[in-house]
Amino acid sequence: MSLFAKYKFNGGLKLAGHKKISMQEKIADATIPAQLIVPLQQHIGRVAKPIVNIGDKVLKGQCIACLGDNKNNTVTAAIHAPSSGEVIAIEQHVIPSMLKQTGDCITIKTDGKDTWHNDINPINDPLSLDNDSLKQIIFEAGIVGLGGAGFPTHLKLTTKNSNKEKPIDTLIINAAECEPYITCDAALIQEQATRIIQGIQFIQHALKIKKCIIGIEDNKPQAIKALELALDDKTQEQIEITQVPTRYPAGGEKQLIQVLTGKQIPINKLPRDLGMICHNVATTYAVANAILDGTPLIERIVTVTGDNIEHPKNMRVLFGTLMSEVLNSCGYTESNNQDIIMGGPMMGIHLDSANYPVIKTTNCILVKNNKTKTDPLPCIRCGECARVCPANLLPQQLFWYSRSKDYDRLQEHQIFSCIECGCCDYVCPSHIPLVQFYRFAKNEIWTQESDKKISDHARERHEYRQYRLERKKAEDAERKAKKKALLNKKQGIDTSADDAKKSAIEAALQRVKEKQTAVPKNTSHLTVEQQKKIKEVDRRRSNKINPAAIDTTTKNTIKPKDDNNG
């Protein structure tokens, strides 16, 4: 039995589903192409490093790129050969990514035999394995979140969590698939519900949690039915299927958790901090395959749909297959005025051609006829965007601040909580490409932050160099002094004798100085007459200085002299 969700999230949009287009046919296997161009980065995290060389023969499922340390706590994912053949190139190729234009890819020329590698070992008794060995299997299988973000799954199998009071107790399986056109998860559930339930059980076992909620939009009755049928009496107690109202973006992680549990994930927190872990439904299928069959992640279900496609359907496509080949096998007719989108119409990546390889996060290849683009008009502050924002942000304010590049304000307004769902874009009556503004601003903030890191590193190195040079100087000076002392000792010159000499010289200098500055003292032993004479002279001299006194005194003293002479 399935339940109905009790809660809801703010905002969101009711969109036309267009899901029936691609649900007419069963999942078809795509043919093995002559060449597979396998990107080394199909996930979030560090780029895998190739471990094969040009000219090497590879077998299907053989690991061709990984990070050497082989630790199941690194943010990376291994890449495997999707089919057997020969590596003919390791070079840059365009990759479908929001952030990068090109990336290193391994090109495999397939031999058509599709021979499996020997290392493919199914696990007989998976539920007897402990958490770490399950994690290792999933890490080695290169499984990433297949919902669209491509976050390595092994990292979401740890029970570690920052909040000690709230241990992880709920597994949430995201089967909402809220974007229009995309049906790959629904098709997978309809055909492989049992495997999916098995995958869920393995994840539950790895995380040691009993409770699981599968969130699925109510516009997929057949998929819901298939899931219900796949549950037996035992699993029914643990796994709960909950229908959520069809409302875009109900498949966003935070939105789905809110709808299912009524809890909001705070800013800068993860679901695990609230005791929940969320996995995509296709990921659980990949986990089941990796454990039950031992097969790594080398293919996925891709919805091929849209305009100008004769047989829209879901296809099982090997990674590295060019999108043009997938499109052609569905009867696609090329025309100039077309948009090729990887993903859905709301959040998908618009590609300039079909010359891109299918990667782990390619859930849909959508072809849409270009509508005549309306030029943006000025913002009239109608507030529609704020009404539909599922992250409870103020898109209009974010728009103004992005426009004026006011990054501090943007961060105050929590631009990084924006999930870029595109609801604000969709409702904007002025056709302002709001999400592009936010992407621009986020990119700028990231660039600034990385620049800051680089300059901090340079400062540290510069300061250390400065310190090193100074230390060297001090050390040199010290060494010199020591050497001199040692030399003196060797030559038998006692430093104490040296000191005595120095003090002798100093004393002599002192004496000379005293002599120079000393006033001659020849007035001490004088007779009375001499003293009288000196007094007289002194008086005369003082009178000379004082002209008023001259008339009276000098005349008197000089005149008698003249008389005597005459």
Added chain:
Amino acid sequence: MLTAIIALSVLAVVFGLLLGFAAIRYKVKTNPVVDQIDALLPQTQCGQCTYPGCRPYAEAIAADEADINQCPPGGQTTILALADLLGKDPKPLNDEHGEHAEKTVVYIDENVCIGCTLCIQACPVDAILGAAKLMHTVIASECTGCDLCIPPCPVDCIHIIPAVEDTKKISVKLPIAPLLINESDQ
């Protein structure tokens, strides 16, 4: 009377000790403004501002001896940030000191290098590795692109190359959105 005097002097002593302790304990060793300015500078240590490094330039700005528009590697972004911090009017980069350019690093042509170590001594961030009469090489990830190692090189074996990122990033451009109706008509 006496109690009041005693009480006040005791209080004076207590607060005096408290202030003295605080002055030692929470002593600000360097001028905090210098640190703030230094944090905004790009730390290339290139000396194009005429000061021997970013910190001396920051000290000069703090002492009002230098203008805020003398840092070519930082460009307009740094000028705006400094203007914002110091409450000054932003102005265009003074082209006497050079022009703002994309980040570069240097590369040593190892066939030509004679191992003179002159560039190692010139490098402000210790980004050149090598020893006397042995080949030198630049650690590209540590190179700030200051180009200070180029003039001392006696054999001109150091070349400027653009700094490479791991893969080509998509440059996100600021989309166009008019502010007024007239603007969109044009």
